[in-house]
Amino acid sequence: MEETVKMEQIQVRNIAMDAADLVEEGRVHKSLYSNPEIFDEELEKIFNRTWVYVGHESEIPEAGSFKTSYVGHHPVIMARDRKMNIHVMENRCRHRGATVCEKHRGKTKAFTCPYHGWGYGLDGSLRAIPKPEEYEGVINKEELPLEGLRHESYQGLVFATFNNEIEPLEDYLGGAKKWLDLFVKQAGGFPVQVLGEHRFSFPGNWKIQLENTTDAYHFPIVHKSFISSLDNATADIFDFLDGEGFVEDLGHGHSVMVMIPELVDLEANLDQPIPERFEELAEALRAEGHEEGMVRRLVRAAHGTGFNLNLFPNVSCSMAFFRVLRPVSVGETEIQHVAIGGQGAPAAFNQKRMRLHEHFQGPMGFGTPDDGEAWERVQKGAAAGTDGWILVNRGMNHLHTSPDGNVTGAVCSETGMRGAYRKYKEMMAAGKEA
Known part of the structure; x- marks a missing residue:
C-alpha cells in the first residue's frame, strides 16, 4: 500500500528592503538606480523635504519676470512682483488644477489659467474670476492664491x-x-548672470549624475577627446589626478572636489604675468578701454574656478557653470547646463565665457556627449544580474581632516559620493521604526 504524503504549501512573498538598508559605507546597491518604488520614496522623503534649487535671481531680473522650474515632480513658478520681491509658487490653478504658465521664462503682468480664465497676480494672489457672481457666498478669493513655497537664496x-x-x-x-563665495568670483567683480542654458535628458537615474560631479577618476578616461582638443599648457592643467587636489565632505550631503588648487581663489596672485594663451582676451579687454588691473582680474576669472561644488540633492557649481538635475522617472533624468557670466561685464569677457561653455558643456561640446554615454551605460549595467553592488569606497583608508575640520580624501577619492549617500541614507530612513 502506497503511503500518501501530504505536502504543506508554503506561502512565499517578496520582502521589500528599505532603501536606507541598501546604502552601506563604501557601497550602494544597484537597485537604487532601477526600483520605481524606491524612486517614488525618494521624491517624497528627499525632494519634498529638503532645499531644492529652482533658479538664479538673474533669470528674473525685472518686475514681471518669471521662470518655471520643478521641485521634484512639482511644477513651480519663480517670479518677481512689482516691488521686486521674489515668489515661488505651485504652477497649478486653484480651480481645476491646470498649469497657469507653460513658458520656460519670460515677462508678464499676470498668470491666467487657459482652462477657465482664473487670473493670478505676480505674487500668486487670485485677482480675477470670470462670472464672479456665480461664486457669491461660495468662495473667498483671498483664500485661493497659488500655493506658495518657502524659499530663500544665497549668492543669488x-x-x-x-x-x-x-x-x-x-x-x-x-x-x-x-x-x-569663491565660486561667484568668476564673474570678475560683477554680479553673476545667467547667460543661457540648454536642457537634455538621459536614460538613467538621477543619482548617477549626482555622483559624476564629484568624480575626478573618470576625467582622463571619459574626456580624452576634450583633453586632445586643448593646447599643451591647458592639457597639463587638466592632468590633475596625481596633483595636490582633494575632495572634502562638507556635510548635509554637499562636497567640493578641488582639481586645480591654484584656481580656487580667482582674486589671488593677480600680479602674475598673463599666460600667452590668454593674451587674445587680454588685448580685447584693453581695446575696450579697461585698465590693466581690471584686465588681469577678468582674464583670470573668465576661465572658471578649479573646483566642482556639489549641493545635495540637485545642483552643482561645476568649475564654470551650473548643472541642475531633475528626476523625471527611475530611469530618466533631465539636465540643465547653465552658462554664467557677469552682469554688466565687458562683452569680450562674456563672449569668452560662452565659447568656453560651448567647448565642453554645450550640446556640440566635447564633454556632455561623453558624460551622457557613460551615465547611460551605468543605467544599462544596473539591469544585469539578480544582485549587485556599486562601489564608492575608493580612498576610504587614506582620509585626513581639512583645516575646516571636515573629512577629506585625494582628488580621485569617492569621499564626496559617500557624503552624499550618507545624507541620502539619513533622509530615506526618516520615519522608520527603530
Whole structure:
C-alpha cells in the first residue's frame, strides 16, 4: 500500500528592503538606480523635504519676470512682483488644477489659467474670476492664491522647499557657503548672470549624475577627446589626478572636489604675468578701454574656478557653470547646463565665457556627449544580474581632516559620493521604526 504524503504549501512573498538598508559605507546597491518604488520614496522623503534649487535671481531680473522650474515632480513658478520681491509658487490653478504658465521664462503682468480664465497676480494672489457672481457666498478669493513655497537664496541661487520645519538655507548649506563665495568670483567683480542654458535628458537615474560631479577618476578616461582638443599648457592643467587636489565632505550631503588648487581663489596672485594663451582676451579687454588691473582680474576669472561644488540633492557649481538635475522617472533624468557670466561685464569677457561653455558643456561640446554615454551605460549595467553592488569606497583608508575640520580624501577619492549617500541614507530612513 502506497503511503500518501501530504505536502504543506508554503506561502512565499517578496520582502521589500528599505532603501536606507541598501546604502552601506563604501557601497550602494544597484537597485537604487532601477526600483520605481524606491524612486517614488525618494521624491517624497528627499525632494519634498529638503532645499531644492529652482533658479538664479538673474533669470528674473525685472518686475514681471518669471521662470518655471520643478521641485521634484512639482511644477513651480519663480517670479518677481512689482516691488521686486521674489515668489515661488505651485504652477497649478486653484480651480481645476491646470498649469497657469507653460513658458520656460519670460515677462508678464499676470498668470491666467487657459482652462477657465482664473487670473493670478505676480505674487500668486487670485485677482480675477470670470462670472464672479456665480461664486457669491461660495468662495473667498483671498483664500485661493497659488500655493506658495518657502524659499530663500544665497549668492543669488534660489532654493525652495515644501518643508516649513527645515532649518534656514544658510544653515543647510553650512560649509558649502565658503565655496559658493569663491565660486561667484568668476564673474570678475560683477554680479553673476545667467547667460543661457540648454536642457537634455538621459536614460538613467538621477543619482548617477549626482555622483559624476564629484568624480575626478573618470576625467582622463571619459574626456580624452576634450583633453586632445586643448593646447599643451591647458592639457597639463587638466592632468590633475596625481596633483595636490582633494575632495572634502562638507556635510548635509554637499562636497567640493578641488582639481586645480591654484584656481580656487580667482582674486589671488593677480600680479602674475598673463599666460600667452590668454593674451587674445587680454588685448580685447584693453581695446575696450579697461585698465590693466581690471584686465588681469577678468582674464583670470573668465576661465572658471578649479573646483566642482556639489549641493545635495540637485545642483552643482561645476568649475564654470551650473548643472541642475531633475528626476523625471527611475530611469530618466533631465539636465540643465547653465552658462554664467557677469552682469554688466565687458562683452569680450562674456563672449569668452560662452565659447568656453560651448567647448565642453554645450550640446556640440566635447564633454556632455561623453558624460551622457557613460551615465547611460551605468543605467544599462544596473539591469544585469539578480544582485549587485556599486562601489564608492575608493580612498576610504587614506582620509585626513581639512583645516575646516571636515573629512577629506585625494582628488580621485569617492569621499564626496559617500557624503552624499550618507545624507541620502539619513533622509530615506526618516520615519522608520527603530
